[in-house]
Amino acid sequence: MSTVTIDDPSMPVVDPGSPGPGSTDPYSPDPYGGTPGDPARRRKWRWRSNALLLVVAVVLIVGGGILANTTQTDGGKVRVVNVSYPTETGQIETGLLYIPSTATDKTPACGVVTIHGYINSYDTMDGFSIEMARRGCVVLAANQTGHGTSQPPAFADAFGGPASLAYLDSLGIVKHNDIGLIGHSMGGWASVLATATYPKDYRSIVLISSSVGTPVDEPIPPTATFPRNIMVVEALYSEFSDLMWGVPKGSDFDSSARLQTLFGTKSSITQGKVYGSIAQGTARELYVQGTTHPGLTFDPAAIGHAVSWMQQTLTGVSPMSSGNQIWIWDEVGTFLALIGVGLFLFAAAGYLLRLPYFATIARPVPENRSMRRGNWLFGAIIFLGLGPVTFYEFQNWGSVTLFPAGGIFPQTITSGIMTWAVADALIGLALFFVWHFTTRKDGRGGLHHYGLGESNGRISAQVIGRSALLGVTTIAATYIPVYFFSWAFSSDVRLWIFPIKTVDFEHMKIALDYTLPFLLYFVIISVIVFGQLRPRMKSLGTFMLATTTLFVLGFVLFIALEYSVLFATGELLTSSQPLLSIVSLQFIPVYIIIGTVLSYFFWKTGRIYAGAVAATVFVVAIVVASTATQGVPW
Numbered sequence: 001m002s003t004v005t006i007d008d009p010s011m012p013v014v015d016p017g018s019p020g021p022g023s024t025d026p027y028s029p030d031p032y033g034g035t036p037g038d039p040a041r042r043r044k045w046r047w048r049s050n051a052l053l054l055v056v057a058v059v060l061i062v063g064g065g066i067l068a069n070t071t072q073t074d075g076g077k078v079r080v081v082n083v084s085y086p087t088e089t090g091q092i093e094t095g096l097l098y099i100p101s102t103a104t105d106k107t108p109a110c111g112v113v114t115i116h117g118y119i120n121s122y123d124t125m126d127g128f129s130i131e132m133a134r135r136g137c138v139v140l141a142a143n144q145t146g147h148g149t150s151q152p153p154a155f156a157d158a159f160g161g162p163a164s165l166a167y168l169d170s171l172g173i174v175k176h177n178d179i180g181l182i183g184h185s186m187g188g189w190a191s192v193l194a195t196a197t198y199p200k201d202y203r204s205i206v207l208i209s210s211s212v213g214t215p216v217d218e219p220i221p222p223t224a225t226f227p228r229n230i231m232v233v234e235a236l237y238s239e240f241s242d243l244m245w246g247v248p249k250g251s252d253f254d255s256s257a258r259l260q261t262l263f264g265t266k267s268s269i270t271q272g273k274v275y276g277s278i279a280q281g282t283a284r285e286l287y288v289q290g291t292t293h294p295g296l297t298f299d300p301a302a303i304g305h306a307v308s309w310m311q312q313t314l315t316g317v318s319p320m321s322s323g324n325q326i327w328i329w330d331e332v333g334t335f336l337a338l339i340g341v342g343l344f345l346f347a348a349a350g351y352l353l354r355l356p357y358f359a360t361i362a363r364p365v366p367e368n369r370s371m372r373r374g375n376w377l378f379g380a381i382i383f384l385g386l387g388p389v390t391f392y393e394f395q396n397w398g399s400v401t402l403f404p405a406g407g408i409f410p411q412t413i414t415s416g417i418m419t420w421a422v423a424d425a426l427i428g429l430a431l432f433f434v435w436h437f438t439t440r441k442d443g444r445g446g447l448h449h450y451g452l453g454e455s456n457g458r459i460s461a462q463v464i465g466r467s468a469l470l471g472v473t474t475i476a477a478t479y480i481p482v483y484f485f486s487w488a489f490s491s492d493v494r495l496w497i498f499p500i501k502t503v504d505f506e507h508m509k510i511a512l513d514y515t516l517p518f519l520l521y522f523v524i525i526s527v528i529v530f531g532q533l534r535p536r537m538k539s540l541g542t543f544m545l546a547t548t549t550l551f552v553l554g555f556v557l558f559i560a561l562e563y564s565v566l567f568a569t570g571e572l573l574t575s576s577q578p579l580l581s582i583v584s585l586q587f588i589p590v591y592i593i594i595g596t597v598l599s600y601f602f603w604k605t606g607r608i609y610a611g612a613v614a615a616t617v618f619v620v621a622i623v624v625a626s627t628a629t630q631g632v633p634w
Contacts, residue, residue: 050350053343060340061481065489068333071130071326072491077101078133080490083140085167087157093150095142095164096122096490098133103173110137110314111174113164113194117185117210117294119413119583119627121148123334123492123499127303127327128182128208132310134326135318137180140168144190144628149504152410152629161190162197169201177201180310184208184297185240195227196220204229204283204313206306209293211244212262222262228281231309232259233302237566238293239578249570253288278313285309292566294497294582300325330491337493341481341500342593346600348477349614352470353604361466363606366455369445370534371435379533382431384554386424391558391584392577394420408513410631413583414623418517425524432528450531451608464609471601471613478618479503497582498589501625510633511624519616526598526608540603548595555587590619 072080079099084092103109112132114125122129122141129141142164146154157163165181168174179202183191188210195202205227212222220226234241236250245256253259254269263275263284276282287305289296296302304322311317352358371379398419403409409418436444447453454460483502485493492499503511535546562581565573572581594615601611 050347054347057340057343060336064333064336065485068330068491069489071330074134087163091151093160093163095140098139100136103138105172108173108175110316111168111179112137112139113181114141115183115187115190117187124297126330130327131307135320138174146629154628154630158193159190161194165194165198180204180314182206182306185210206231206309208233209235209296224264224282229283229313231285233305234288235293235296236288236290240293251570335495338495341493344481345478349474358470361463361605365606366449368534369449370532388554388558392580394423405631407634410629410633411627412630413627421521422517425521428528429524432532450527467609468613470610474614475617498586499626503621503625507625511620514620518620522612522615526612530602544596544599547599551591551595
């Protein structure tokens with residue numbers, strides 16, 4: 001490989017042998033390389049392109065926010081406010097309170113507590129919250145302890161369930177003892193524990209793919225009267241059928257011994273039939289929907305069943321049809337905003353690269369010395385398969401064995417992802433070195449071709465420093481609309497279970513703990529992709545698409561295999577890993593972000609540094625802010 005020395009250039013260094021993509025003039029004063037023609041004209045075109053991208057981004061963010069907020073507030077009929085309240089031990093829990101205009105101290109309304117599942121936050125329950133608020137109930141969408149902006153650790157104080165019920169019942173605008181609870185997954189456990197703690201403060205409960213406990217630890221056995229008036233909505237293709245109700249697949253729910261005990265019967269349970277009496281508090285009803293465990297939070301039928309149960313068991317709920325639902329427009333609005341934030345990132349990067357300070361780091365894309373033909377295909381297959389093959393083992397190894405939740409690495413899921421990513425990167429780096437040193441000297445690349453150094457083989461400290469600052473500044477700018485969206489519209493930009501959330505001070509401290517390991521991963525993976533497996537494309541758009549496909553395709557195939565088996569047989573291919581199977585769904589949007597960010601900055605700067613730093617800051621912020629904190633941060 002090339003000799004490493006330190007250089008400190010003050011002007012762009014252009015490699016005469018490696019013109020930028022499409023450039024016919026290797027000595028072009030335009031630091032971006034670009035296309036043939038007048039450099040000033042090309043710069044003017046790029047300026048207009050960035051302006052158009054920025055305008056589209058702002059329109060999507062603001063338009064999506066207005067749509068989401070209009071839906072949340074039911075056209076101004078419901079007021080949505082952020083609230084916080086203490087748990088039994090003084091831990092601060094947060095939530096979103098939906099207040100219909102008809103709910104006042106003089107005319108108190110029924111109440112509903114909605115509680116999300118593990119490693120989610122209150123926005124996951126938007127469908128249930130919006131529809132119950134539209135029907136006249138005061139709704140508290142709670143963040144479990146250690147989730148969202150609620151204080152860690154997670155699981156403390158019965159997941160925050162009792163405190164949430166007590167807080168809602170304490171409000172003067174809520175009818176006392178006229179409250180229902182809707183809990184998804186672990187949020188169902190929180191709801192059950194809340195009803196056990198305050199047995200007189202609620203009327204009914206809906207478990208969305210949840211149970212009264214777990215087969216391993218069932219602290220509160222169900223009886224004929226506890227929980228009072230309970231509906232169970234399950235998923236035919238639930239990843240957690242065994243954990244929740246002790247059956248291997250969702251098609252067996254009607255014959256689950258645990259469910260039959262809850263329903264007070266020894267026979268197969270009939271869906272849609274009310275067992276017991278609502279008036280006496282012994283009512284039970286079961287529905288099984290043709291979706292997955294997380295899919296129930298995005299299912300109109302599941303939301304309709306919950307609404308109908310609350311209409312039957314609470315007083316004062318509007319008789320509006322349970323099929324009359326508008327919540328999906330909230331999801332459309334937040335998704336449009338998510339796309340807008342992505343476009344905003346590239347518009348911000350484009351403008352920053354035009355500043356004289358950052359323009360000095362821009363280089364033409366170095367000559368491609370990566371694998372070719374059959375060798376490239378073989379290397380790509382290894383790259384695509386390594387992550388999925390090691391996904392479960394390395395994550396469990398990291399989160400359970402190496403880094404159990406503590407003061408330095410307080411998030412179990414993030415620690416698992418970190419361990420898996422770094423371990424895979426080191427394996428990939430070892431294979432990279434084998435390829436490099438077994439390739440003829442006249443065919444392999446050097447530091448320059450791998451995006452690390454200048455054309456003379458030197459590494460520039462100034463380029464690294466300015467590239468790092470460019471990456472950090474780009475992501476800092478990208479979070480401006482994220483914070484604006486949260487402030488203006490009381491929501492996160494998101495798609496289903498994948499959000500980009502604001503990062504508070506506590507999560508910023510946690511993010512710093514994970515930054516260096518993730519930076520190591522992104523530096524190594526960038527060298528591998530752009531040095532060994534770089535796509536041979538002639539335009540920025542096709543280059544970003546090809547690179548992103550290289551990142552995403554492995555997980556698309558992995559998830560397709562897991563879930564095709566689930567849909568065909570009722571059980572996951574890897575049935576012992578239901579949680580991580582669900583976590584893997586979020587890797588598709590994460591890898592789209594990684595692929596586009598890394599490829600964009602490599603194309604624009606000819607180096608890996610800006611992209612690696614930007615991807616590190618962005619991905620760590622996304623993951624840390626949207627998962628659970630089990631340990632107490634330092």
